[in-house]
Amino acid sequence: MQTALRKVGDYVIRRCEASDLQAVIDINMAALPEHYSDYFFESILRELPEAFILAELNDKIVGYIMCKIEFGFSNFRKLGFVKKGHVVSVAVLEEHRGKSIGKALMVEGINGVMHRKADEIYLEVRVSNTSAIKMYQKLLFEIKSRLRSYYRDGEDAYLMALDLS
Numbered sequence: 001m002q003t004a005l006r007k008v009g010d011y012v013i014r015r016c017e018a019s020d021l022q023a024v025i026d027i028n029m030a031a032l033p034e035h036y037s038d039y040f041f042e043s044i045l046r047e048l049p050e051a052f053i054l055a056e057l058n059d060k061i062v063g064y065i066m067c068k069i070e071f072g073f074s075n076f077r078k079l080g081f082v083k084k085g086h087v088v089s090v091a092v093l094e095e096h097r098g099k100s101i102g103k104a105l106m107v108e109g110i111n112g113v114m115h116r117k118a119d120e121i122y123l124e125v126r127v128s129n130t131s132a133i134k135m136y137q138k139l140l141f142e143i144k145s146r147l148r149s150y151y152r153d154g155e156d157a158y159l160m161a162l163d164l165s
């Protein structure tokens with residue numbers, strides 16, 4: 001059993017383990033239109049366990065964040081290739097929202113990518129997803145660009161990024 005990274009009220013924030021993945025997949029199905037294969041979740045956990053974080057209440061998983069590390073052009077005009085954390089997915093079950101769980105997951109996900117010495121972290125978010133955009137702005141992410149028709153249904157995304165250096 002993983003030890004708590006922090007507590008938010010009665011919620012425990014901790015790292016994900018392989019045995020938790022089905023619960024994560026179920027939350028992803030319930031909370032987001034973007035879904036992935038089981039293999040994708042497994043490979044993300046294998047590659048970056050430090051930034052695959054869960055929120056749990058009374059042994060029930062109610063939220064998660066999973067991230068990747070990538071190399072590429074900076075979102076902050078830094079020269080050359082940089083190491084970037086990428087928030088692949090973050091979600092909290094609807095009945096547990098508004099209790100600072102999302103923010104705590106984000107902070108621990110950011111800590112996880114900082115552990116790998118990432119220079120910056122970025123994510124994509126639907127332009128209509130006001131609550132998520134507000135959460136990212138509260139964490140000092142900035143909107144860097146608008147990605148036209150990024151989602152399968154044609155909606156645009158904002159690319160938002162936070163400088164970690």
Ligand SMILES: CC(C)(COP(=O)(O)OP(=O)(O)OC[C@H]1O[C@@H](n2cnc3c(N)ncnc32)[C@H](O)[C@@H]1OP(=O)(O)O)[C@@H](O)C(=O)NCCC(=O)NCCS
Pocket residue numbers: 031032090091092093096097098099100101102103104124125126129130131132134135136138
């Ligand atoms: C986005 C999401 C993860 C936020 O989780 P949460 O636990 O409700 O968020 P928190 O309680 O930690 O709120 C963090 C901040 O986000 C903002 N926020 C959250 N919900 C909000 C809402 N309904 N309206 C306005 N702002 C909101 C607030 O600024 C809040 O800070 P504050 O509490 O200091 O005011 C959650 O709404 C969710 O799972 N949504 C569906 C999945 C999703 O859209 N994921 C993001 C994909 S890019």
